[in-house]
Structure formats: structure tokens, C-alpha cells
Amino acid sequence: MDSTINEEIKRPPMVTGSPTFKSITDDITKPVLTKAPSWWGIAFGLSASVSMLLIGMIGYLVWEGVGVWGLNIPVGWGWAIVNFVFWVGIGHAGTLISAILFLFRQKWRTSINRFAEAMTIFAVMCAGIFPGIHVGRVWVAYWMFPVPNSMGMWPNFRSPLLWDVFAVSTYFTVSLLFWYVGLIPDLATLRDRATSKVKKAVYGVFAMGWSGANKHWQRYEKAYMILAAIATPLVLSVHTIVSFDFAVSQLPGWHTTIFPPYFVAGAIFSGFAMVLTLLIVARKLYGLEHIITLRHLENMNKFILATGTMVGYAYAMEFFIAWYSGNPYESFAFVNRAFGPYAWAYWIMVSCNVISPQLFWFKKLRTSIPVMFVVSIFVNIGMWFERFVITVTSLHRDFLPSSWGYYTPTFVDVLTFVGSFGLFFTLFLLFLKFLPMISIAEVKTVLPQADPHHHPEGETS
Amino acid sequence: MSQLVMGSYKTTAAVTHAAQTLSSAYPGRVEAYSPFPIHGMDDALQQKPTKLPWLALIGGLSGLSIGAALQIWTSTVEYPIVTSGKALLSLPAFVPVMFELTILLTAFATVFGMFILNRIPQYYRTEFNYAPFDRVTDDTFIIGISVSESDDIKKVIGDLESAGATEVEHVQG
Numbered sequence: 001m002d003s004t005i006n007e008e009i010k011r012p013p014m015v016t017g018s019p020t021f022k023s024i025t026d027d028i029t030k031p032v033l034t035k036a037p038s039w040w041g042i043a044f045g046l047s048a049s050v051s052m053l054l055i056g057m058i059g060y061l062v063w064e065g066v067g068v069w070g071l072n073i074p075v076g077w078g079w080a081i082v083n084f085v086f087w088v089g090i091g092h093a094g095t096l097i098s099a100i101l102f103l104f105r106q107k108w109r110t111s112i113n114r115f116a117e118a119m120t121i122f123a124v125m126c127a128g129i130f131p132g133i134h135v136g137r138v139w140v141a142y143w144m145f146p147v148p149n150s151m152g153m154w155p156n157f158r159s160p161l162l163w164d165v166f167a168v169s170t171y172f173t174v175s176l177l178f179w180y181v182g183l184i185p186d187l188a189t190l191r192d193r194a195t196s197k198v199k200k201a202v203y204g205v206f207a208m209g210w211s212g213a214n215k216h217w218q219r220y221e222k223a224y225m226i227l228a229a230i231a232t233p234l235v236l237s238v239h240t241i242v243s244f245d246f247a248v249s250q251l252p253g254w255h256t257t258i259f260p261p262y263f264v265a266g267a268i269f270s271g272f273a274m275v276l277t278l279l280i281v282a283r284k285l286y287g288l289e290h291i292i293t294l295r296h297l298e299n300m301n302k303f304i305l306a307t308g309t310m311v312g313y314a315y316a317m318e319f320f321i322a323w324y325s326g327n328p329y330e331s332f333a334f335v336n337r338a339f340g341p342y343a344w345a346y347w348i349m350v351s352c353n354v355i356s357p358q359l360f361w362f363k364k365l366r367t368s369i370p371v372m373f374v375v376s377i378f379v380n381i382g383m384w385f386e387r388f389v390i391t392v393t394s395l396h397r398d399f400l401p402s403s404w405g406y407y408t409p410t411f412v413d414v415l416t417f418v419g420s421f422g423l424f425f426t427l428f429l430l431f432l433k434f435l436p437m438i439s440i441a442e443v444k445t446v447l448p449q450a451d452p453h454h455h456p457e458g459e460t461s
Numbered sequence: 462m463s464q465l466v467m468g469s470y471k472t473t474a475a476v477t478h479a480a481q482t483l484s485s486a487y488p489g490r491v492e493a494y495s496p497f498p499i500h501g502m503d504d505a506l507q508q509k510p511t512k513l514p515w516l517a518l519i520g521g522l523s524g525l526s527i528g529a530a531l532q533i534w535t536s537t538v539e540y541p542i543v544t545s546g547k548a549l550l551s552l553p554a555f556v557p558v559m560f561e562l563t564i565l566l567t568a569f570a571t572v573f574g575m576f577i578l579n580r581i582p583q584y585y586r587t588e589f590n591y592a593p594f595d596r597v598t599d600d601t602f603i604i605g606i607s608v609s610e611s612d613d614i615k616k617v618i619g620d621l622e623s624a625g626a627t628e629v630e631h632v633q634g
Contacts, residue, residue: 021496022599025496025598025599146535152540154536155535156544157535157536157558158545158551158554159544162558163558163561166557166558166562167557167561170561170562170564170565173565173568174564174565177568177569177572178568180572184581185598188598189598189599191598192595192596192597192598192599193595193598193599204584205582208576208581208583208584209581209583209584209585210581210598211494211588211597212495212598213492213493213494213588214480214492214493214494214495214498214503214508215492215508215579216581217495217497217499217502218498218503218508218510218511219511219513219575219578219579220498220579221498222510222511222513222514223571223572226513226514226517226571230517230564230567230568231564233560234564237557237560237561244557441496441497441498442497444496445497445498449472449473450497450499451473451500452473452474452477452499452500452502453474454473454474
């Protein structure tokens with residue numbers, strides 16, 4: 001079932017139902033070139049309204065000030081930071097699928113990489129909003145960038161928060177470029193197949209006059225390869241640097257060397273869960289089950305199992321080190337996490353992230369659509385709680401018991417987060433309607449007839 | 462005004478074979494067009510590898526040096542402020558930003574380098590005048606041979622036809 005075995009062994013087909021090049025083009029361009037189904041209109045209206053909530057809440061925040069959030073000493077980092085890490089984490093699956101699996105020649109990725117990359121870009125957009133509004137004076141957020149200014153000030157390059165600005169903005173830019181490069185040949189397909197003048201013109205502009213000449217393909221493939229090669233260390237660096245926001249501080253519960261690999265594993269875990277949630281719905285609604293097969297979903301479940309188990313290992317190891325180090329503050333932070341006032345959040349996290357993916361050890365459950373859908377939702381919930389647990393439980397019991405507190409979000413915190421889902425789904429629905437959700441050119445390369453040495457059944461030469 | 466003689470194929474095997482035959486008859490003048498990259502086509506057309514990786518390397522090195530220069534200059538010369546008792550020149554702390562800028566500029570050099578080498582955007586091409594060309598992004602494989610006034614167009618058309626092409630046409634514009 002996996003594709004890490006030797007070439008000599010006959011592999012299962014990447015796409016089922018022996019399609020032709022033409023049927024692939026037709027199937028994938030159909031949602032783009034035909035009228036949107038009615039569910040699309042309803043879903044779009046709904047998510048666009050929810051995203052208005054985001055805009056409204058940000059407006060209210062800027063007008064009134066950060067006091068409308070639940071933040072107060074000792075908890076100075078609350079939902080905004082939790083949501084930032086949550087969304088950035090989700091945004092890791094796309095580049096993992098498109099870059100790392102590409103370098104490992106995992107050809108099954110061709111059916112899901114476009115989809116996952118789109119999700120990455122939208123998730124990173126949602127993520128970027130939160131630290132931007134968390135700075136308080138939103139209108140001077142540009143101080144985070146090294147822009148020459150009349151005050152003669154420069155950013156503090158020794159601060160992990162500044163590294164994060166560079167990491168996330170580089171990640172967003174590179175992901176966008178990678179996605180666009182992948183889209184160019186498919187935009188040309190839409191240009192050539194669109195019947196309306198407007199569509200032809202718009203897709204034509206973005207296809208940039210792509211001709212499919214071999215010399216162009218040669219440079220294109222090289223560019224794709226280089227982007228994959230640099231996006232691989234990039235994707236690992238981004239969540240590493242996000243973890244530095246916590247790990248470089250001196251706070252018990254944050255100051256841990258396991259954070260970078262633990263955060264990266266968690267990011268891949270949550271990202272795959274989100275891709276899975278969306279993919280299960282989209283492949284059904286658009287009738288693309290022969291291109292995004294059960295095997296694709298099963299492979300993703302294996303990733304979820306592996307990374308979920310890594311995350312579980314990290315939870316255990318944090319406790320072990322807290323005890324083994326003999327540091328009373330470190331031990332207190334972790335005992336407080338599991339048995340203190342936020343124990344409910346800790347145990348939600350453990351059940352969703354460590355226990356629920358263990359179902360995927362069984363092939364029957366790994367290949368069952370309802371089971372994987374429920375588990376993917378659990379993982380999304382669990383990973384949000386992981387960030388909540390890390391951020392809030394480490395802060396709420398300060399070094400002096402006199403300054404201990406219990407953090408609760410306000411309605412503004414909650415609705416801003418809900419609104420960010422609205423933005424995410426709005427962008428995602430626009431993507432489903434206006435761009436090919438599967439890479440047409442790449443799927444064609446994995447069909448057997450794409451190989452010039454392929455001979456149809458019964459024919460010899 | 463450029464001119465081409467173009468013909469269509471239905472399979473990758475046929476177009477690769479034809480590209481091989483024709484590029485030895487017309488060296489440096491044959492180009493193949495396809496909906497996806499075909500394995501082995503570079504060799505069939507005798508096309509040399511691209512220089513794009515060198516552009517990427519230049520981009521990466523510029524990113525690295527810009528990242529180092531920006532941080533060292535602002536932290537030690539332009540705006541020297543001691544924060545948390547750390548040294549002004551704290552190179553380990555500068556690594557993340559140097560790394561990110563290396564990646565960023567490599568990506569820019571790769572993508573825009575690819576655009577420049579491929580001469581895109583280019584919204585008009587002689588090839589677009591060939592009627593079957595809008596199927597090249599779907600399921601058709603096309604071979605084009607650049608020709609000039611001095612060529613015997615009839616002979617080129619004949620060569621393309623005997624190499625198995627259909628819908629052979631002389632395209633100008």
C-alpha cells in the first residue's frame with residue numbers, strides 16, 4: 001500500500017478507474033468552469049458573514065484597546081497567541097506535503113498538494129492577524145519590520161519575537177510563490193478551456209502565456225525542485241522559531257529544549273488533520289473520489305498516527321525532565337498543568353491528541369471515512385488546547401502565590417477566533433470555485449500512459 | 462516575424478520518438494509542447510540543462526549577506542542598545558534572520574529567474590496561431606520546427622508528416 005517499496009514491485013495505481021488525460025482535465029476543471037452548486041452559495045454566504053465578525057471584533061479592539069480581551073497580569077498571553085500558534089501549525093501541512101513528500105518521491109502527493117498548499121496559505125493569513133492585533137497599537141505594527149524611520153530606531157534582532165516576524169512572513173511569501181508556480185500550467189489549461197471572455201482574459205493574465213514548451217518545462221521543473229529543497233528546511237524552521245517565542249524565555253513550562261521538535265511534530269499533526277477534515281468533505285461534494293482515493297486518506301492517517309505519537313512522547317518527556325532535573329519550579333509547573341485549575345484543558349488535550357489517533361493502528365478504522373473524520377476533528381480541537389495549555393498554564397501561577405490568577409476569555413476573544421474560521425472558510429470556498437483544487441498537470445504525470453515507454457495492454461513494439 | 466511548422470501527436474511515446482528523429486534532422490530548431498513534462502524529452506531534443514540553479518545560489522548568498530549585514534550594522538553601529546545584558550554583536554542570535562533571508566531571496570531568485578529565462582509573461586506567441594494549440598494544455602502533444610524564408614516548407618511539412626504527426630500546418634505571425 002505504501003510507495004516506499006522497490007520500483008520492481010507492481011505499484012497500485014495513483015488514480016483509480018483508468019482515466020485518460022482528457023478525463024482528468026475535465027474532472028478537475030468542471031467545478032471551476034460550471035456554475036457553482038447551491039451548497040456553495042449557502043456555505044459562502046455563511047462563512048463570509050462569520051468573517052465579518054472578525055472584522056467587527058478587530059475594529060472594536062482597536063477602538064477600545066486591548067482591555068476588551070481577557071488578558072491581565074499574570075496572564076499576558078492569551079487567546080490571541082494561542083490562535084496564532086494554532087493557525088500557523090495548521091499551515092504546516094501544505095508545505096510538508098508539497099515539498100518534503102516531493103523530495104522523498106512520494107508520488108501520491110500529487111492528488112492532494114494543491115489543496116493542502118491553499119489551506120496553508122489561508123491558515124497563515126489567519127495566523128498573521130493575531131500577533132498583528134496583539135501588539136496593542138496596531139497602527140505601529142510596521143515597527144516589527146526593519147524599516148528606516150524618523151526616530152532612527154531599529155528592531156531588536158536578539159528577540160525571538162522578531163525572528164518570528166521574519167520566519168512567518170518568509171514562510172507566507174515562499175508558500176505563495178510555490179503555490180503560484182504550481183498553478184501556472186493549470187491556469188493555462190483554464191485559459192484554453194474557458195468559454196466566457198472574462199474568464200479567458202483573467203486566467204490568461206495569470207497563466208502569463210504559458211505554452212508547455214519542453215524548454216519551459218525543464219526550467220519549471222528545476223524551479224519546482226529548488227523551491228521544494230528550500231521549503232523543506234523552511235517549514236521545519238518556522239515552527240522551531242515559533243517554539244523559540246516560548247523556549248527562549250526563562251519561564252518554567254516554556255524553557256524546554258524539547259520545544260522545537262515537539263512543536264514541529266505538533267504542527268504537522270494538526271495540519272494533516274485539517275487537510276483531512278476538508279478533503280473528506282470536498283472529494284465527496286465534487287465527486288473526486290477516484291483522484292483523491294481512500295489510499296491517500298489512509299496515508300494521511302498514518303502521518304497523523306506517527307506525529308500524534310511523537311507529540312504524546314513529548315508530553316511524557318516534559319514530565320520526566322521536570323522530575324529528573326530536580327528543579328522544584330519546573331516540577332510545579334507540570335504538576336499544576338495536569339492537576340491544577342486547568343487540568344480539564346490538559347486532559348482534553350491528552351485525550352484528543354494522544355489517545356484518539358491510536359485508533360489508526362487498525363486498518364479497518366484507518367480506512368473508515370466516518371472514523372477518520374471524527375478523529376481529525378478531535379485532533380483539531382486537541383491541538384488548539386495544546387497551545388492553550390502551554391501558554392496559559394505556564395503563566396497563571398506566577399512565582400509569588402499572591403499574584404496567581406485564573407484566566408478566562410471575554411466574548412471578544414471568542415468571537416475573534418470564530419471570525420478567523422469565517423475568513424479561512426471564505427478564502428477556501430473561493431479557492432474551490434475559482435482554481436483547480438487538484439494539480440492537473442501533476443496528476444497527468446502519474447498516469448501510466450504519461451511514461452513514453454508505456455505500452456497499452458496487448459500491444460508490443 | 463517567426464514561422465513554425467507544427468504537428469500534433471496523441472501519445473507521449475509517439476511525440477518522444479518523433480522529437481528524437483526530427484531534432485537530429487533539424488538540430489536546435491525543434492521544440493515539443495506538452496500538457497505536462499515528459500520524462501526523457503530533454504535528451505530527445507538534445508536540450509542542455511538550465512542555468513537556473515546558479516541564479517538560485519546567487520539569490521541565497523545575497524540573502525545571507527544582506528541578513529548578516531543588516532543585523533550587524535543596525536545592532537552595533539546604527540542603533541547600539543544593550544538589551545537583557547546581551548552583547549551588541551551576538552551572532553548566534555542573528556542566525557534565524559540570516560537563515561530566513563537566505564531562503565527568501567533564494568525563492569525570489571528561483572521563481573523570477575525562471576520567469577526571466579522562460580520569457581514569461583509573454584501574451585503573444587506564434588504558436589497560438591496553430592489551431593490545435595489550445596489542446597496542448599489538455600491531452601495533445603505538439604512538435605514545432607522553426608523555419609525561415611530560405612527553407613523548403615513543403616519538405617519540412619513532409620518530414621513532420623512522415624514522423625507520424627497529424628494536422629501539420631505552416632504557422633506564421
